[in-house]
Amino acid sequence: MTALRRFLPPLFVLLALGHNAFAAAIDVVDDMGDTVHLDAPARRIVSLAPHLTELIYAAGAGERLVAAVEYSDYPPKAKALPRIGSYTNADLEAVVAQHPDLVVSWRSGNPPTQIERLRALGIPVYVNEPRDLDAVAHTLRQIGRLAGTGAVADAAADAFEARQAALRTRYASQAPVGVFYQIWDQPLMTINGQHLISAVIRLCGGRNVFADLDLLAPKIGVESVLVADPEVIVASGMGEARPEWLDAWRRWPQLTAVKRDNLFFIPPELIQRHTPRILDGATRLCEQLDTARRRRPAQ
Structure with missing residues (x-):
């Protein structure tokens, strides 16, 4: 029994570490159908579009933003973020210098070659391309998963969907x-x-x-x-x-x-x-x- 007690603590530690390591891994499919894999929730995020900067804050992950493109001006605290160029011409060296574990990009706004170069450097890139209102709530939830802020993101998405439904009921x-x-x-x-x-x-x-x-x-x-x-x-x-x-x-x-x-x-x-x-x-x-x-x- 004594030997078993000596064995149990390290066993529990190993099991716990293994479980947490497995649970921390995240796989999210972006709007282009590509899977974005993170070993753990993102802690250093770079945004390549003003609307994505705003969505990241709304999803509860604003404190993890380390840089953004020009015109990222909402919420007001976003104005203080280091700038890495514009959404049409991001400075990739400046992006890499931020050591991001996730870059969030915009398919219609960011040149595809820049996205490809970032991925070639081993940086996970989530590509966003919203075409309807439901996509706003969907993106909030996806960012919440990638940043580990799911509770805040889901609440924001639910509120958006409820408000959208109310407008549809009244006007459509x-x-x-x-x-x-x-x-x-x-x-x-x-x-x-x-x-x-x-x-x-x-x-x-x-x-x-x-x-x-x-x-x-x-x-x-x-x-x-x-x-x-x-x-x-x-x-x-x-x-x-x-x-x-x-x-x-x-x-x-x-x-x-x-x-x-x-x-x-x-x-x-x-x-x-x-x-x-x-x-x-x-x-x-x-x-x-x-x-x-x-x-x-x-x-």
């Missing part, structure tokens, strides 16, 4: 409204039906008049807008201020959106970033489309 069955979403003026750009913003438009009972275009963010001509004759024009711009070029559409008074004064603005960070705050933008858009419905001539 409303009378359709034709919407032209304008990303930029010169060149004139919009979004197609596969873009996340189109999902927001649908959530509010709207219809993207350029949903059938092939490119995710295509360039179009003024003539195309005149032919589509949207009931609403929504512009983004660069910041909190309404862009001057939104009101330039008043040069075409025959447009329904102009005749009914349905020229609306939503700050881009509230609708163009794939984060929980996109529902703030959705709430504004839903209210704007309701305004357009009220401005319809009496039948």
